[in-house]
Amino acid sequence: MFYRVTDHDSVYIGMQYQPEEGALVWDDGTRPRPDTPFYGRPADSSYRYARLTLDGRIMVGEGSEQKSALCGNHKNAASESWGRTVQGELMITNIKVLDQRKLFSYPECALLCGMTLDCRVAEFNFDFLTCTLVGENKVIMIVPNPNIINYIRQMF
Template sequence: MSRQPLLWLTLVFALGKGTLFDFHVIPTRQNFQNGESLCRGLGYDGLAIISSPEIYRYALQLTKPVRTNNETCGVYVGLRRNPQTHMMTWDDGSSSAEDSPWFANVSLYPKLHYGVMHRVGNLASSHGTWEQYSLCGNHNNLPTKALGVTALGQQPDGVSSSLSVVKVPSYLECVLLCGRDYRCRAAEFNSDLLTCMTLGPGSYTGLTANGQSQTFVRNGYF
């Protein structure tokens, strides 16, 4: 993607909905099920959902001391294989995003049913029987925070599909809309039409000039 420096501005939006990053690392090692039970005993809904890039990057920082410990290969999170679809699904029912940072192709390991943040930081699937650390979190009102950059006078090019196209009064509202969807990777606001188009992973090829557009490009998982 070609970036024109004069048209790019750093942009950070931290939204007020939800408790910001309410996570807890269990400081002892146990299997997936026991880790989940310990989290619930502490008042959390279970293991943490880290589906958005912003939450994921925070979890990387929070778990680094235990995740990179020589005694473990990672940290359990709230991700498991759906028995009907056989897809790895977050515990709030949402599917993992297409660009989720998997360590390996999980479809090649259908007997590994539980999610773990690997020592190197990627997601991986596990038997769930190994003793690992666990990351606790709640499953409702997840933080809606979007970090990224603004491309002034630019619109997405080569768009193959969109998550949504809705009327909004401002560019700020468009960015907020993107932040509410963990799958959103870019959002274009057209000031003439007052429309916001949100885009998922791999749904556009780059940016092209349009004087009526501003495009928010969200940061990735790392």
């Protein structure tokens, strides 16, 4: 049996609205993270199925059956990580530090973030050669610091 798994510029993923839970749920039973990049309105009984758009956001829309092309919320190490580099800025956040270790280069730090499921930002400090992995956070203030380089993960 063939199912159409794409819809113009998006692909169906293994997440749908569960009326008994009253929430969107991944097919493996877990709920999406609070910082999941949703596009548009939240799901309700008429907007049940999730699609991943070209720009990396999750869109919830109508549908009558599940048509997953990408399924679940898998905790495998990343083979690819998308993000951007910001140099010279120390981000003051309500930090949830996941890990901090000595590394010798920024690329190693960015790679470590890409391989860590909960990582949202990797902060590399050239002075101390430390890499700090930060989870979900809100930036409170940005302070100039020429010895800091950040990898900000954009898709997770």
